[in-house]
Amino acid sequence: MKQQENKSQSPDGSEKKNLKPTYGGKNINWFYLFLFGMIVMLSLFSDPATGAKEITWTLLQDSLLPQREVSKIVVINKEVAEIYVKKTPTGTTENDNVLNNFFQSPEVPRYTITIGSVETFEDKLQRAQAEFPAADKIDVQYQTRTSWLSILSWLLPFGIIVFFWLYILRSMRGGQGGNPLFNFGKSSPKISDEQTKISVTFDDVAGLKEAKIEVMEVVDFLKNPETYTKLGAKIPKGVMLVGPPGTGKTLMARAVAGEAKVPFFSMSGSEFVEMFVGVGASRVRDLFKKAKEKAPSIIFIDEIDAVGRSRSKVNAFQANDERESTLNQLLTELDGFGPNTGVIVLAATNRPDVLDKALLRPGRFDRHIYLELPTKEERQEIFGVHLRRLKLAENVDVGQLSKLSPGFSGADIANICNEAALIAARKKKEKVGQEDFMEARDRIIGGLERKSKIISEKEKEIVAYHEAGHAVSSWHLKHVDSLVKVSIIPRGKSLGSTWYLPQERQIITKSQFIDQLCAALGGRAAEEIIFNEISSGALDDLEKVTKQAYGMVAYYGLNKELGPISFYDSTGRNEQMFGKPYSEDMAKQIDEQVQILIDNAYQRTKDLLLKHKDELEKLAQLLLKQEVVEKEDLVEILGQRGVKQLEKTTESLEVGNG
Template sequence: MDTKSEYKGNNANGNNKNENPKPPKGGSNLTWVYWILLIFLIVFPFFTNTIGASKEIAWSKFEDDLLAKNAIEKIVVINKEVAQIYIKKSVLDDSEFKNDNDGLFSSNSGPQYYITIGSVESFENKLQRAQEDAGISEKIDVRYENRTDIVTILSWLLPLAFFIFIWVFMFRRIGGGKGGSSMFNFGKSTPKLTEIGTKSKVTFNDIAGLKEAKTEVMEVVDFLKNPEDYTRLGAKIPKGVLLVGPPGTGKTLMAKAVAGEAQVPFFSMSGSEFVEMFVGVGASRVRDLFKKAKAKAPSIIFIDEIDAVGRSRGKINAFQANDERESTLNQLLTELDGFGDNTGVIVLAATNRPDVLDKALLRPGRFDRHIYLELPNQTERAEIFKVHIRSLKLSKNVDIEVLAKLSPGFSGADIANICNEAALIAARQKKDEVEQEDFMAARDRVIVGMERKSKIISPEEKEIVAYHEAGHAVASWHLKHVDSLVKVSIIPRGKSLGAAWYLPEERQIVTKSQFIDQMCASLGGRAAEEIIFNEISSGALDDLEKVTKQAYTMVSYYGLDEEIGPISFYDSTGENERLLGKPYSEEMAKKIDHEVHNLIMSAYERTKKLLIAHKKELENLAQLLLKKEVVDINDLEELLGKRGEKILSKETEKPSKPNLLINYFNILNNK
């Protein structure tokens, strides 16, 4: 779709239900139990460890203060490492000992002090000498005990428990967490199952256009509902149906409708869900998916974006010792049509890259039917608009036929986006209804981007942009095969500093003269800059890119060049993408480059001659753009005269439509 021409500068874009989420039911929160257990493990040793309630002292204090005053009642040696000292109750009230035993965990029953000893023999000898030096005749009671300390136990038990907890936590995360699935279930498939009788929000009534494709898909549903009508004549139900089409044409939407209409179990998965980091998981999930589907046969399996696992097997994968995608594809091929029976299961798949799929996957017997979903034509676009405006509050001035005419090349997703943007624009302006100009503004925003009137442009740059867009307009106005020009603007939108809107005709083929006229129109901006300012700028980047690609397509794909001749290097199979070199010789490459250069330069010289002949019109239109910023079709006709061709698309049948189109563009511009 080409509905605009942009000038790029140096820096070259339903109804919501407000429901509160309900908390999940079931299960219990055991976090508080874990916290209590942790606090208990931390505090418990302080109450059970008698050493924690006593004070460690040096041998000098033991000898000078305790032995000298005959204050020791007994000594208990624990595990031949620590000597616990118990003070006589008669001296505990002394200020010296009372100050040492005012701690939080201190106790009168002792021990009040302790000493770390090196060995039992050395401690006994030192104690005996100290008693003799102090002149104590009564021997101190010394006992020996072996104890198992709770701190010692926890020192090796807690790290072990911590690692066990981490191990179990990782297993639960890998296995699906609170879902209850084990980590050893990673080889199981997790398809979304739509059971019999489940009412889908999407039906075939929600699919507008695509009549032929919808008929074929509905026939598959009828196969499952009434198989005897087909099998009585010896026919077999197709095993696979492949939906192919550009993005946004409704492949997944059609699968959702099948899920609601089929009235058989419907398993849906994405192609990327088969592939994991573990080797063999993809093949295992394919086996498990078909096993579940066969258990509920007749049933349907839908694989969205099948190109994620169905890519062609070739030399590019030869250097990989074990390709997970290839093993997954091999298992899928076997399940579709292998040695085993696969009766009663229909596989529905969708992709927008059929060129990369393996040939073995596309053959009859696996995917028997290939349904192509193309971009909708004008009639189908009108039907799609009617579907998406059901939930909108529309004004009476909304004309669906005009909207369909002004959206050539739009997919169903594009139309849905326009309808939603129109509703947002109307809501932003505090309107009670969505009007026609809201749809027009939404269309412009989707194509070019939102207006950025606050973007500061210098007067010199603004003048260049005006002449650039005027060059596009004048060139396209006087070229026979260029699409109808509708509006020109120098208001910045998105990344562009100006734009020209065209109304393309929906052609199935394009002639060489049409190609050349389109190239001339695209080069009109750069030619106008050179004619008026005798200097060129970087603003024609988008135009030059488009023209260069178009010229190479004409020469190397369509065979429209006389020197190269009717030769095409286009590769519909995608095999050339795997090659390191080009599918032609260096000599041919030089010829192609030479002919492309000549083609572009001849188009550029032709455009310059055309603009020089209409230089007065070019200057008048540029000055009008500087004054109004937006020039509509009425102003263009007043300045440039009537075009030789129809201003609007040839699809127009009713004579009143052209006036409606012009009026709606006037409304949009006045807004």
């Protein structure tokens, strides 16, 4: 096996030799083609009857035998008779062209005859030579031969199958060295070390101060382990990052990799699960083996719920033996470390409720770090990080942007910044302005404006009064969020929208819940008051109201008739059960109380809109005129918010004791 030497310059200027097999890659395909061609050539030229001319019995009987030109006849495999002719001078005989053939020698057959049976052929030959002297009679010889072509006829299909599987296995190998059959159970993590540095650091992770402190402790242990071990402390073996989508779990792990400056092995939970039995467990073993060899190191498993789901009996009908064996191997590897081997496991998930309890117990994932949605101050920091790369106009107010984006995750904020830059570029601007961010926010929340959508004048009027009903009712309700603007321009699937500035609340009181119900029913109530009929436009409002009312009654215990009970299940197991966690009689009471609550909220909203019907008319007409009404116009029509609040207690909404 020869190898070719390729010299290249290394970064330090020294020559570096790369040994590459000359038969690798595409050259091996040419080798197979050449080998196949040689076999075909040998099969053609090794057969002595290849150049013989096939004749009929009549020519043999009437021409060759009477002229005494036949020297011998050989019957091959009782099927073909090879006729050898005597060597004669070049003259007028018919077989001169065959004798002068470049590829033939005198001891090769000149003619062949296909015989039906040996007995018939011998009988004909004997009769044709009946009058010949004994010395001129030709004896028949018999031979059994195996031709290369006959061998290839049954070897070739097997060869094609072998070559096909070799091609498939080379494709599955994916460029990794060694035999692909032995690499099938190997893990293929993304490895970051000194040669492949990650540029993300903790400076790129805005907000999440408490989470960063806990994670930085892990990084400090990897850099200075003796500080902890000399006191007898044990660093957590596993750190679980838990939080809603987009809150920065993967970004935090990348920052750990960038700060720790140790080998970092990253894999997704779904990469362990395969349809082949035992592959997942084998990949887990291989991953931890690689990490231990390069300790101190970090293993990061993203979306660990793909492999770490609970093995409870409730999910027995959904059991996956391969996934469970992979989880068992993962549990064994986590618990099989020495206390200070220097290998730490990070994992991320947004569904901690479905994880197996054995995975979360102390000794495996000791520390759980919860990454919540950012607060106003944290959102301002996140905006600061994502605005670094943008060319901003002077009117951009980061504080206002953080106020107008409550409930947004870090990924949502990054999307707003990118969308604002795209909008500014589409308008051929030199810098990104505040109005671009507002437009980007509206587009992300409500969808793209569909000004080209054609609706009739009657439908447009219904939409205007519907949105005006939401605006007027929410303006005069004390506990509803501040109104920002009202629009009847179609966005996404909605024909109109009312924009609020939500307050950041950790808890919601009963009166706040009820005011929210009334504000959501304002559109339907306005349609009934103005047009004396209702439409299907309140579908989304009714869905929201129904869910919220059931939450108040069945989950939060805010109904005095049922008392302080809750059927909420934080583990999520009730969702997997076919039955409800309460009796039919209790279900009937819940339905009755929900219906009473919604009916009273709807009546309260109608009374409020009837009292402010003039304001409802003015706002609806202004919407029909200019399609979008900002807060300044709302103040002019509805007055200052809080001055004309409806003086009516929310306790009267419930009947009986509720």
